[in-house]
Amino acid sequence: MPDTGLRPDAPLPALAPAGEVVVIGLGYVGRPLALEAAAAGFAVTGFDLSPAAGAAADDAFRATGGPGTLRTTADPAGLPPATTWLVCVPTPLDAAGRPDLSAVRAAFATCRARMPRGALACLVSTCQPGATNGLCRAALEQEGWRVGRDVFLAVSPERENPGDARGGPRRIPRLLGAPDAASMARARAFWDRVTDAVVPVSSPEVAECAKLLENTYRLVNVALIDQLHAAFAALGVPTREVVSAAATKPFGFAPFWPGLGAGGHCIPVDPAYLQQEARAAGAPSRLLDLALAGNEARPGRVAAAVAEAFGGSLEGRRIVVAGVTYKPDVADLRGAAPVALLQGLVAAGAQALWCDPVLGEAPPMLDDIPRVADPADAQADALVLGTPHRAFDLAVLAGAAPLVFDPFGLIPPDAAGRVRAV
Ligand SMILES: NC(=O)c1ccc[n+]([C@@H]2O[C@H](COP(=O)([O-])OP(=O)(O)OC[C@H]3O[C@@H](n4cnc5c(N)ncnc54)[C@H](O)[C@@H]3O)[C@@H](O)[C@H]2O)c1
CATH class of the missing domain: 3.40.50.720 (NAD(P)-binding Rossmann-like Domain)
Structure with a gap:
């Protein structure tokens, strides 16, 4: 002292x-x-x-x-x-x-x-x-x-x-x-x-809970829109236009956009801090458990959708993931959903590859998965948009592989059905 x-x-x-x-x-x-x-x-x-x-x-x-x-x-x-x-x-x-x-x-x-x-x-x-x-x-x-x-x-x-x-x-x-x-x-x-x-x-508890509520609200709504994105895609309706239309309501609606799942060190983590105390107090939230599980399962669901397009097996397929950080334009891989997607593709027998214009040196966790500078040179069977960095030209990505999977609903689907919302 x-x-x-x-x-x-x-x-x-x-x-x-x-x-x-x-x-x-x-x-x-x-x-x-x-x-x-x-x-x-x-x-x-x-x-x-x-x-x-x-x-x-x-x-x-x-x-x-x-x-x-x-x-x-x-x-x-x-x-x-x-x-x-x-x-x-x-x-x-x-x-x-x-x-x-x-x-x-x-x-x-x-x-x-x-x-x-x-x-x-x-x-x-x-x-x-x-x-x-x-x-x-x-x-x-x-x-x-x-x-x-x-x-x-x-x-x-x-x-x-x-x-x-x-x-x-x-x-x-x-x-x-x-x-x-x-x-x-x-x-x-x-x-x-x-x-x-x-x-x-x-009180300190109000401040602590308010912070956890903010991120829990994000997680629940991200999990919801990610699931509904699959539903809207199945209905043939563009999710982003639906969200934009709903967001014109001047009250009672906050827009959330589809993606590959919330990553990083806050959104998938902080709700678990709240849930632990809620459980200890005898009042756990079932909805929160579902949102945590749904968010964690999101990259696996996208991998399954890619596999389905190849008749149910990814064995030997070259799949390139474009963007691997947890959010656009930030070189941070903590809890990144595209990394979980890459690992899922590898586990399913695919030849997974990745590119990312924002990340500098390749991090050790991706050591065993080849990196390509330009996805168009990957000779891939399919491309999945992992993180929509500003540096990407989406029109170029759309033409970089015979099949393109877009969990974000950012690339307009084409008449030939090559670009798919997942
Ligand atoms: N990153 C965000 O976007 C964000 C946003 C809001 C809140 N938070 C919260 O803020 C907190 C910090 O997050 P972060 O993203 O800055 O983490 P970080 O990992 O980027 O930085 C934490 C730093 O603390 C250092 N450190 C660890 N233990 C230490 C110790 N005992 N003494 C001194 N240094 C130590 C680490 O070396 C590291 O550099 C977390 O609770 C996080 O949930 C993060």
């Missing part, structure tokens, strides 16, 4: 107008937040166990700059006694599909070991309801400290949308929950300087 020179009964230090901030975890969420805090004038230290993540944040700061400062470290001993600590570490599922909060636990232990009395720790990672008041509070309330008296605690789940060109975290309204009024006041004093709109809610 650092010696801050403060007696337990001494008055708390005020939040300095341009205080020090530590951001723990410099990935998709932590890096933009660190940059935004530096742009707001704070002296920011980014801490990440991965030196590469630190180096990427350093590069980004060199490019953007700011009235504040940003330095990074992979050594917890190098962390300053900052007044504000943001925890932005991963919250994945473990091998058994259960929430894995080990990184949050480790990050709060780091906070507690380095933060001075009077500092604020804010959970930004997505967690289950009760995490802030449970494991985060427990980590801080060691050796006699009390949240709201000696140290402050809040939760502000991130809503960032990687790949969205509209800018950083400042523009997205910021949910904020805290277990007590003093913590809320302290957290607002920070977030009001970093973001344009803070949305305070009555």
Whole structure:
């Protein structure tokens, strides 16, 4: 514990107008937040166990700059006694599909070991309801400290949308929950300087559940439109035109577009965090289970539709998947549905190939599946649109193989039936 020179009964230090901030975890969420805090004038230290993540944040700061400062470290001993600590570490599922909060636990232990009395720790990672008041509070309330008296605690789940060109975290309204009024006041004093709109809610659990509801809503609607896309295709009706038409209703409808299934580290993951707590409370959602299962099954259903077009067997067929990342124009393969599709094609005996203009070096998980630069050169029996990157010319893809399967409904079907919605 650092010696801050403060007696337990001494008055708390005020939040300095341009205080020090530590951001723990410099990935998709932590890096933009660190940059935004530096742009707001704070002296920011980014801490990440991965030196590469630190180096990427350093590069980004060199490019953007700011009235504040940003330095990074992979050594917890190098962390300053900052007044504000943001925890932005991963919250994945473990091998058994259960929430894995080990990184949050480790990050709060780091906070507690380095933060001075009077500092604020804010959970930004997505967690289950009760995490802030449970494991985060427990980590801080060691050796006699009390949240709201000696140290402050809040939760502000991130809503960032990687790949969205509209800018950083400042523009997205910021949910904020805290277990007590003093913590809320302290957290607002920070977030009001970093973001344009803070949305305070009555408890940490409301903020935690709101974030999980947002992504659960996405998952359920993605699973629904993916299933209906198959239904509309069977009816010979173009799904995207149906969705566009329905979206002209000025109330009660939000458009969702078909695809190969929601991937990434949030939409298929966060609902499992909610479901675990709902189940523990005796109120699991059956609809949520169906949506999770339907989303997971989506790449397999597309592979089955491709197989059906070849008389039920893919043995020896050359199938090229165009685009393999989990969303367009973002070089991230975590939970990517096209990767599951490729693996399914290989398991079914196909000679699977892939191309992706957004990914740099081929990642190890695709080592055994050949990459082609141009799908037109793949001499494939069929092409499946995996991720509709902006760099793709859909008209060119439509002509790149004798059969083209489009889970997104983006390529207009042709009279000869070569292009198929799946
Ligand atoms: N990526 C998104 O689009 C997004 C959007 C909203 C919310 N979230 C949530 O935000 C959180 C972070 O997600 P992300 O996408 O930024 O993850 P990420 O994997 O991109 O980055 C996390 C970083 O934390 C580092 N890290 C892990 N454990 C650490 C520790 N104990 N100490 C220091 N560094 C540590 C990792 O090395 C990594 O660089 C997750 O809860 C996620 O669900 C993500």
